[in-house]
Amino acid sequence: MVDRLLGRLRRLTYKNSSRVHMQRVNEAFARSVPAGARVLDAGAGSCPYRELFDHAVYESADLQGVDKPYGEITYCCDLRNIPVEDGTFDFILFNQTLEHMAEPQAALKELARVLKPGGRLLCTAPLFYEEHEAPHDYFRFTQFAHRYLFEEAGFEIERLEWLEGYLGTLAHQLDRAAIALPYHASAYGLGASRWLMPPTAVSIKLLFTLLSGLMSRLDARHRFTDAGYPKNYVVVARRLPEPATPAT
Template sequence: MFSKKLIELNSSRFYLEKFVKEAAESLPSRAIVLDAGAGNCPYKNLFSHVKYEAADFCQLDTEYGAIDYVCDLTSIPVDNNKYDLVICNQVIEHVPEPEATLKELYRVLKPDGQLWLSAPFFYEEHAIPYDFYRYTQFGHKYLFEKIGFKVKRIERLEGYYGTLAYQLETASKSLPTNPKFYGGGFSGLIGTSVVLFSRPLFKILSFIFSWLDTKHKNVASGYCKNYVVVAEKPNT
């Protein structure tokens, strides 16, 4: 019924790659970039025209890419004012001291350099136990401006359809089918019957809304799954 491409579609990944590609295309060939919290370096290929460096603490049981600096992001072993741009995707929620981390990213940026950051607002706990915070747009603005950044833009990464797709996907996997979770007896039977019918329907609707999100980014209603921030270190 659905193509493999549609089944694998994730509008958050679609928009995140678009966001990072925009950052990469803004840079001249002589630029130096830091991928802060790079993980397996999924966006390294987008920066093939510049000098790309990666930093991560490498403490999770996961696959990492070629990391230049294995370190805490509050203490990156490079000189002041080194980078033209820093990208920091889905990382700031994982650091226990976000203000100290942003101060360090500010330090390593050149004057007029930019930080391109994404972080979840509505998302399950992950990379446990290194998952500490969720950020509203106002929380981002407060932290960035407190440190000295000039905020250029804060916006939703994906639209509400993407958030809804994520919630439906979660429901399709997480709603229990044991009658005891619905009170047992007759109510348990009804609850289980509804869930058994709904779970595959939620899965299908999740595919559809994720696809719709890539076609029309609805930011006029609902709430977002992730925010993105573009901020600049002033040349003062």
């Protein structure tokens, strides 16, 4: 009964600000893509941003290795071995996929291979998020990891910043805590806490649900980035041209 009421309250109050900001950055990236350009959505999953690229030639690649819904995938392949020629694409989307690469450096080098020199890539990847899509969840990335990995793969970073603000990170943590906090007395060991904590947990769950709803809605409107840490980073990078071959 309590879980049903809290679930209803969560649905009324919580707004996933990550999805709001993800939509915004993908819309902005799509506006930079000229008509007829060839776009690869790498790790496309359900292809949620496909419609943003109706003016372009949209193609997708995914291994389809976990049990979840997928869109119409052009290339069912490992992202370390995409079956196209060098420099095939003008732009690449790489959303929420880097953490699922057992060899992220190899995947980025392959994306650099299939992207034209001067082509641009949009990447979003988590710094703070629970394990998901098991067993293919390997890494979380700081801004320094992003810079190192992209530069080593042959990219120049044009933009590297928080996707959400800290209120979005806090909202997510409170939301997860409200769901995970146990009711049953055995979770709290022996002594008085065994009997005091279950009713206290109900109050804490209610408080966390309300706070996560408030923080998530605030973050969807304004990214507070002066303190704390983001849930995700967003990277826009440009493929560097191949070094000139010395004259003989």
